[in-house]
Amino acid sequence: xxLSVPGRVVEIQNNMAKVEVGGTVREASMDLCxxxxxxxxxxxxxxxxxxxxxxxxxxxxxxxxRKMAEIP
Amino acid sequence: MKFxxxxxxxxxxxxxxxxxFEVSTRPVHLMEVCGTHTVSFFRHGIREMLPKxxxxxxxxxxxxxxxxxxDIDLAxxxxxxxxxxxxxxxxxxRVPGSTSSLQKEKAxxxxxxxxxxxxxxxxxxxxxxxxxxxxxxxxxxxxxxxxAMTVLQAxxxxxxxxxxxxxxxxxxxxxxxxxxxxxxxxxxxxxxxHVCTVLGREPFEFLSKEFKRPAVITGFEPLDLLQAVWMLxxxxxxxxxxxxxxxTRAVREQGNPTALxxxxxxxxxxxxxxxxxxxxxxxxxxxxGPFSGMDARRIEVAVEPSKEHPGCLCGEILQAVRTPPExxxxxxxxxPEHPVGPCMVSIEGACFTYYKFHANAD
Numbered sequence: 082x083x084l085s086v087p088g089r090v091v092e093i094q095n096n097m098a099k100v101e102v103g104g105t106v107r108e109a110s111m112d113l114c115x116x117x118x119x120x121x122x123x124x125x126x127x128x129x130x131x132x133x134x135x136x137x138x139x140x141x142x143x144x145x146x147r148k149m150a151e152i153p
Numbered sequence: 154m155k156f157x158x159x160x161x162x163x164x165x166x167x168x169x170x171x172x173x174f175e176v177s178t179r180p181v182h183l184m185e186v187c188g189t190h191t192v193s194f195f196r197h198g199i200r201e202m203l204p205k206x207x208x209x210x211x212x213x214x215x216x217x218x219x220x221x222x223x224d225i226d227l228a229x230x231x232x233x234x235x236x237x238x239x240x241x242x243x244x245x246x247r248v249p250g251s252t253s254s255l256q257k258e259k260a261x262x263x264x265x266x267x268x269x270x271x272x273x274x275x276x277x278x279x280x281x282x283x284x285x286x287x288x289x290x291x292x293x294x295x296x297x298x299x300x301a302m303t304v305l306q307a308x309x310x311x312x313x314x315x316x317x318x319x320x321x322x323x324x325x326x327x328x329x330x331x332x333x334x335x336x337x338x339x340x341x342x343x344x345x346x347h348v349c350t351v352l353g354r355e356p357f358e359f360l361s362k363e364f365k366r367p368a369v370i371t372g373f374e375p376l377d378l379l380q381a382v383w384m385l386x387x388x389x390x391x392x393x394x395x396x397x398x399x400x401t402r403a404v405r406e407q408g409n410p411t412a413l414x415x416x417x418x419x420x421x422x423x424x425x426x427x428x429x430x431x432x433x434x435x436x437x438x439x440x441x442g443p444f445s446g447m448d449a450r451r452i453e454v455a456v457e458p459s460k461e462h463p464g465c466l467c468g469e470i471l472q473a474v475r476t477p478p479e480x481x482x483x484x485x486x487x488x489p490e491h492p493v494g495p496c497m498v499s500i501e502g503a504c505f506t507y508y509k510f511h512a513n514a515d
Contacts, residue, residue, distance in 0.1 A: 082216045082244060082501065083295040083347040084189050084373075087156040103157075110272060113298050113412045122156050124350060124403060127242075127292075127299040128270020131412060132350040132403050136154050139402040143159055146376055149383070150168020 085126040087134055090119050100125055156402065160374030161197075169379040170202050177386045180206040182338055184473045186328065187345035188215035188501025189373055195510040197375040203382065210473040211503035213327050214345055216291045217244045218471055218495045218502050219427045222459040224320040225250035228289040229258055230456045231318070231449065238264040238281055240274060241289035248495045251459045255289075271303035278307070278315040287316045287449045295347045297321050297438060298412035301419040304444055316449035319438055322425055324348050325356045326436035332364045336474045341385035342368040346377070346400040351416075353408030357396050365394040372400035419444055428495065429468030467494035470503050477507040484508065 088102035088109075096111045100123065107125060114130035117123050123130035147153075185191045191211045194200050200209060213219050229250050232239040239255065246256045246267065259265040264284065268274060271288065278286045290300050300321065307315045324345060331337050344357055349370045360368045367388035371381035381399045388395060398404050418441070425437025440448050461468075465487070466480035477483050477496070487493035489505060496502035 082242065082291070082499070083187060083214070083293055083345060084501070085295065085347045085350070110270075110302065112302050113409065113415065115411055122154070124347065126347065127296055128272050129299045129302065131295065131298065131347070132405075132409055134156050135402050139154060139156060139159070142380070142399075142401060143165075143376075146165050146169060146380060149172050149380075150165045152164055152168060 085124040085131060087122050088125050090117055090121050090123055093119060098130065100130070157374065160372065160376040162376065166375055166379055169376065169383055173379065173383045173386060174204055176383065176390055177204045177207060178390060180208070181340045181386060181389055182208045182210055183341045183343055183382065183385055184210050184212045184339045185343045186212040186214040186324065188499065188503065190343055190371065190378065191503055191506050192501055193373050193378060195506055199375060199378055207382065207386065210339070210476065211470065212473045213331065213427065213430060213471045214324070215499050215501045216293055216322060217248060217499040218467060219322060219429070220248065220291050220320050220495065221426045221428045222251050222461060223426060224318065226459050227456050228318055229253050229255060230454045231287050231452060232258050232263040232265050234454060236285055237287050238266065238277065238284040239287050239289065240266045240268050240277060242291065243267045244499050245289055245291060247492060247498045249492060251457060271300050274303055274315055275306060275310070275312065278312045282314060285314050285316055285452065287318055289320065290317045291320045293322055293324050293348050294351045297416050297420065298351060301415040304419045304447060305415065307447065308444060316447050316452065318449040319440070321438040322427065323422060323436045323438070326433050327427060327430060329359060330430055330433045331472060332366065334472065337472060339366065339473060340389050342366055343381055343385070344368050344370040346370055346372045346403060349404045349408065351409050351412045353404065354396055354398055354406050361394045361396050367394045368396045370398045370400050370404050372403065429471035462493050465494040467496045470496055477504040
């Protein structure tokens with residue numbers, strides 16, 4: 082039930098956003114995620130964006146994993 | 154960066170698995186607190202790729218599964234009132250209570266509906282002014298802020314016919330209760346990534362300080378799971394017990410302050426009853442004063458005495474002391490078409506997951 086899916090914010094109007102998730106567009110309230118803007122990726126849960134995803138952190142994690150796996 | 158496919162790279166996964174084999178020398182039991190983690194370990198075939206002496210056990214992290222029969226029976230009793238329209242998340246429909254389920258009641262003609270988002274309740278309340286709209290509110294800290302926002306909006310709009318049967322749960326107090334039990338033999342904890350997007354890391358520090366257990370806040374893609382297993386095994390091998398964040402792209406140290414403040418504005422922590430774990434202090438959510446008029450427990454209704462199905466091991470499975478194949482009902486009388494306990498209903502229930510992926514052993 083705690084499943085949340087990442088999606089890209091494509092439009093925000095009156096704090097309701099259209100969020101593209103794997104090719105489909107869902108509506109989500111931005112009330113719990115006020116710092117997210119159009120173009121950001123957010124996690125969607127039960128009709129709300131609950132957190133903005135941090136691309137720099139994602140890249141750092143992948144970089145660390147590649148080093149662990151000894152992949153250049 | 155799509156935040157999904159990048160974390161499913163097979164070549165990197167194989168490399169991380171090699172690192173796990175290098176670092177792992179002794180038997181360890183790791184608990185997946187979150188049911189979605191259990192599903193992800195199975196779906197991506199990760200369990201078979203790990204050293205045999207790393208044992209993964211499902212924990213209490215399925216809100217549907219830990220909802221006690223008492224609350225399901227109360228929801229069913231409320232749905233039998235002519236003036237009530239009962240709403241809940243889809244997963245709750247088929248969960249058996251003591252003698253019925255919401256799905257059976259709906260087939261009998263009761264007004265019962267499914268919502269994807271609690272915000273839909275506001276529309277339902279406006280469309281049905283003659284009804285009391287009662288929401289069977291289940292969920293952990295991932296979901297509670299969405300419920301809190303809906304309560305605040307209903308309060309702001311002065312909607313008078315919306316009620317909440319609060320069966321929400323808080324994860325840290327349940328983990329504390331579990332680790333205090335001598336039955337539970339866990340060396341490391343895979344913490345629920347999405348609960349932690351809201352809560353942050355600090356509420357789990359007690360795992361390290363009081364229980365000397367390493368814990369890792371973990372994402373849900375294959376590379377997340379593998380990295381977390383490696384981080385936990387490395388800590389255990391080195392005699393460390395830290396609470397670390399693997400899921401750094403989504404989890405901040407302080408969680409989501411906006412979500413936390415909305416939750417706090419509406420709810421107070423209160424004692425709550427968990428299936429399998431019993432009453433746990435401060436592990437539930439109760440309305441603060443201004444919102445107490447929306448408490449569905451104030452609606453008068455006669456409820457049948459609750460009883461559990463004899464033989465169902467859901468309670469022990471949720472405590473990570475038994476696995477689904479150890480239950481005598483598993484696959485024999487209990488299966489997804491005829492679930493005896495909630496762990497066979499929810500898509501993240503341990504029994505349903507073991508059944509779906511044809512797992513016979515633990």
